[in-house]
Amino acid sequence: MCNRLTQFFRDKLYLEVPSPDTDLIEAGLLDSLNFAQLMVHIEQEFAMHISPEDLEFDHFRTIANIAAFVATMSSAT
Amino acid sequence: MLKAIGCLRGDRVALLMRKSPTAIVAILGILKADCIYVPLDPASPVPRLAHMVASAEPRCILAAGPTAALLDALRAAQQSSRSIAIGWMERETVAGTQVTAAFSRHDVESCAATPLAYRNGPQDTAYILFTSGSTGVPKGVPITHSNVAHFIAWATRYFGISPSDRISGHPPLHFDLSVFDIFGTFAAGAQLHLVPHDLTLLPIRLAHFITASELTQWFSVPSLLTYIAKFDAIPANGFPALKRLLWCGEVLPTPVLMYWMKRLPSVSFTNLYGPTEATIASSYYTVPTCPDDPTAPIPIGTACDGEELLVLDERLQPVRPGQTGDLYIRGVGLSPGYWRDPEKTRTAFLANPNSRDPSDRVYKTGDLARLGGDGAVYFLGRADSQIKTRGYRIELGEIETHLHALPQLKESAVVAINTDGFEGATICCAYVPAPGAAVTPAALRQELAKTLPSYMLPTGWRMFDALPKNENGKVDRRQLIDDFGRDR
Numbered sequence: 031m032c033n034r035l036t037q038f039f040r041d042k043l044y045l046e047v048p049s050p051d052t053d054l055i056e057a058g059l060l061d062s063l064n065f066a067q068l069m070v071h072i073e074q075e076f077a078m079h080i081s082p083e084d085l086e087f088d089h090f091r092t093i094a095n096i097a098a099f100v101a102t103m104s105s106a107t
Numbered sequence: 108m109l110k111a112i113g114c115l116r117g118d119r120v121a122l123l124m125r126k127s128p129t130a131i132v133a134i135l136g137i138l139k140a141d142c143i144y145v146p147l148d149p150a151s152p153v154p155r156l157a158h159m160v161a162s163a164e165p166r167c168i169l170a171a172g173p174t175a176a177l178l179d180a181l182r183a184a185q186q187s188s189r190s191i192a193i194g195w196m197e198r199e200t201v202a203g204t205q206v207t208a209a210f211s212r213h214d215v216e217s218c219a220a221t222p223l224a225y226r227n228g229p230q231d232t233a234y235i236l237f238t239s240g241s242t243g244v245p246k247g248v249p250i251t252h253s254n255v256a257h258f259i260a261w262a263t264r265y266f267g268i269s270p271s272d273r274i275s276g277h278p279p280l281h282f283d284l285s286v287f288d289i290f291g292t293f294a295a296g297a298q299l300h301l302v303p304h305d306l307t308l309l310p311i312r313l314a315h316f317i318t319a320s321e322l323t324q325w326f327s328v329p330s331l332l333t334y335i336a337k338f339d340a341i342p343a344n345g346f347p348a349l350k351r352l353l354w355c356g357e358v359l360p361t362p363v364l365m366y367w368m369k370r371l372p373s374v375s376f377t378n379l380y381g382p383t384e385a386t387i388a389s390s391y392y393t394v395p396t397c398p399d400d401p402t403a404p405i406p407i408g409t410a411c412d413g414e415e416l417l418v419l420d421e422r423l424q425p426v427r428p429g430q431t432g433d434l435y436i437r438g439v440g441l442s443p444g445y446w447r448d449p450e451k452t453r454t455a456f457l458a459n460p461n462s463r464d465p466s467d468r469v470y471k472t473g474d475l476a477r478l479g480g481d482g483a484v485y486f487l488g489r490a491d492s493q494i495k496t497r498g499y500r501i502e503l504g505e506i507e508t509h510l511h512a513l514p515q516l517k518e519s520a521v522v523a524i525n526t527d528g529f530e531g532a533t534i535c536c537a538y539v540p541a542p543g544a545a546v547t548p549a550a551l552r553q554e555l556a557k558t559l560p561s562y563m564l565p566t567g568w569r570m571f572d573a574l575p576k577n578e579n580g581k582v583d584r585r586q587l588i589d590d591f592g593r594d595r
Contacts, residue, residue: 044548044568055308058150058561065308066337067566082311082338 243508247446328498
């Protein structure tokens with residue numbers, strides 16, 4: 031899942047993420063522009079819906095965290 | 108403390124820290140020391156910061172937060188031998204390797220509390236802000252105490268800001284909108300509520316902050332309003348304490364305005380317009396009723412006190428109502444001119460052709476405008492390749508200069524396409540790899556990020572075997588805009 035996400039960051043968002051534990055916000059990779067793009071892409075890629083209430087920093091802070099978040103949401107449906 | 112380390116009247120003091128009470132105190136200290144504050148964005152790449160430091164030549168940099176590595180890098184990148192003192196505004200000692208602070212917060216706090224005399228007057232420069240430059244380097248805009256005082260006087264009167272107001276502080280210190288937040292609040296004796304930087308990405312938490320802080324005034328760039336609207340983050344009962352909502356920096360899409368006005372029927376909504384060169388804002392338009400047509404444009408309105416909007420033709424003569432012309436600004440908001448750049452100043456700040464007074468200048472905004480039948484001025488767009496995205500002003504030429512410096516590209520061009528999204532304009536890069544070079548958009552972006560701030564990095568990328576050219580042999584930008592527009 032982390033590899034898939036890293037590839038997806040590279041190909042869809044044009045962002046080179048060094049590792050699954052890189053803090054995306056501290057590294058300046060995520061900002062208000064691509065954050066919304068990221069949401070849209072995740073929803074499409076993983077066929078899920080992210081509601082505004084789910085928007086917590088920690089869910090998206092690292093690729094590892096995103097993977098965990100997506101896994102939780104998928105199993106909940 | 109600043110005077111103790113040798114700061115003289117007119118010296119620049121740079122500020123390298125995020126907005127905080129400490130930063131605001133630092134600004135006040137700088138102003139009281141008869142100096143000029145130069146706010147630097149700690150998120151900027153080192154080369155860009157180094158350029159601004161080299162241009163402003165500050166006597167001192169006041170720093171706080173995780174900037175130790177940045178200070179080291181700046182010291183390393185410094186061309187001149189003139190040393191810049193560092194004032195470390197935190198309680199713990201700075202953990203840099205090369206940098207030693209000339210003074211720290213302890214020193215500041217142990218100074219006497221008696222006020223010192225200051226000598227600055229209205230014509231003295233209060234701050235210098237840097238804006239994107241089309242030739243590749245940012246240009247400094249000095250603004251005087253008088254420039255600011257006039258705007259604050261108009262704004263506090265017009266908006267009726269009083270001590271019971273609770274004002275938002277969202278724009279960062281390197282945006283001049285922050286000057287209104289800070290000094291408008293202080294002038295009125297109101298309360299300033301700094302919005303935590305993190306909340307910008309989390310619309311529900313931002314809405315909660317507005318409610319919990321019982322803000323009476325919200326002032327931000329339109330893209331944030333669009334972002335909140337996109338997530339429908341305004342609570343069902345609105346923001347009960349909110350009286351006024353102001354925006355400035357770019358066009359607010361009318362559908363977004365309609366969303367906000369319907370959800371907050373008792374709030375007044377005001378569009379403010381004005382470039383950095385004319386101080387914070389130069390015109391205003393309070394929307395009388397919620398528009399019912401999502402395609403109706405919102406005007407930039409009429410000039411603030413002491414200022415004038417002029418819509419002129421190529422001969423600098425006023426156009427007829429309804430005719431498109433170049434937008435010029437005249438009056439009390441005009442900067443004295445670009446920092447140490449007489450040539451750029453001459454091109455943009457012109458003598459008023461309709462006046463005999465040589466000190467009567469007009470600033471050419473580069474914006475196109477039209478005078479409406481209702482007496483309000485309507486903004487129509489740019490005459491050049493400057494764009495606004497998320498409130499940031501960006502010269503596409505600055506981005507192209509950095510791209511052209513990359514050896515792995517044979518050719519490149521940057522265009523902006525307008526989307527219906529909250530971003531404003533989307534920056535797209537068309538590129539041709541150099542022979543034999545293996546190039547990916549992610550790698551290009553990573554390379555550019557070394558010298559350009561994140562908001563200037565293209566988000567659309569497309570590789571070409573050769574860039575489309577028009578009959579003059581120049582890059583056919585219209586074709587590129589069509590190509591990128593189709594991709595979306």
